């Protein structure tokens with residue numbers, strides 16, 4: 233099948249074989265319940281006398297679920313609407329207007345592709361098209377972004393700056409809660425950011441397909457906007473549960489690297505995205521990453537000393553992590569197992 237799913241999906245009535253997941257990993261026909269107790273944290277109070285309470289909520293949610301939703305987070309409704317509008321406009325342009333961005337070269341800092349980062353190597357394709365690009369520092373990346381729609385650079389530039397600020401605010405709460413030194417989440421660990429725009433076109437057989445298979449995010453922190461079409465599911469107590477969209481809320485996910493920094497105190501949610509037959513689903517992910525590949529990721533020493541505990545993970549470079557992540561094709565926990573210190 234050629235390039236983007238959206239180029240051909242309307243012409244097929246059944247799911248092409250290359251998109252059919254094995255029985256044990258496909259969603260199947262079972263109805264997945266919503267995650268009723270998914271923590272929803274009101275960030276409005278984070279600047280008041282209740283700050284400590286909010287910090288505890290963030291830590292507790294990160295510990296229990298590795299994921300939570302935030303409301304009153306400071307990103308305006310208009311900003312969310314504008315960003316989602318421009319993302320939909322982008323994916324709905326004729327292919328010729330997007331063709332120059334299409335690439336299988338994973339080293340490109342702005343590229344449009346389909347499925348996962350490893351289309352050629354994967355055994356099953358995922359039902360999604362993606363535009364991924366770096367976005368910080370903005371002036372170093374923006375010239376590589378799509379020129380069409382004409383508002384793209386302006387709107388997504390503002391969106392990425394706001395999402396970066398929000399990510400750093402949340403990381404600051406985590407830092408305070410874990411009692412790490414004030415510089416801990418400095419440029420080394422958080423100096424890079426990428427936007428991932430996901431498009432999941434209507435799928436002829438959603439029970440056999442996945443938009444994204446089970447994984448944990450290979451980063452420090454992700455903030456995802458999923459508007460009003462559900463599809464994100466998280467593994468909770470051995471079961472898949474759905475993250476029901478809340479108007480204007482954002483989903484925060486703890487990445488693998490933050491799990492290691494916290495010496496396993498914070499969880500990194502294993503999640504996936506399912507598709508549906510009726511309508512396209514669009515999501516916007518903002519990912520906070522270390523600035524360079526040589527940075528050392530390890531359990532924070534201050535945390536180990538304070539709690540008088542041994543490190544659960546050995547120190548590794550971000551580069552080594554990426555290598556292992558690729559070898560495991562993005563699978564969730566097996567990636568981190570490689571860096572675990574045995575008892």
Ligand SMILES: O=C(O)CCC(=O)C(=O)O
Nearest residue numbers: 428430463464505515517
């Ligand atoms: O679109 C979604 O619901 C999930 C996206 C995601 O997990 C990712 O891009 O890493």
Ligand SMILES: [Fe+2]
Nearest residue numbers: 447448449503
């Ligand atoms: Fe993810």
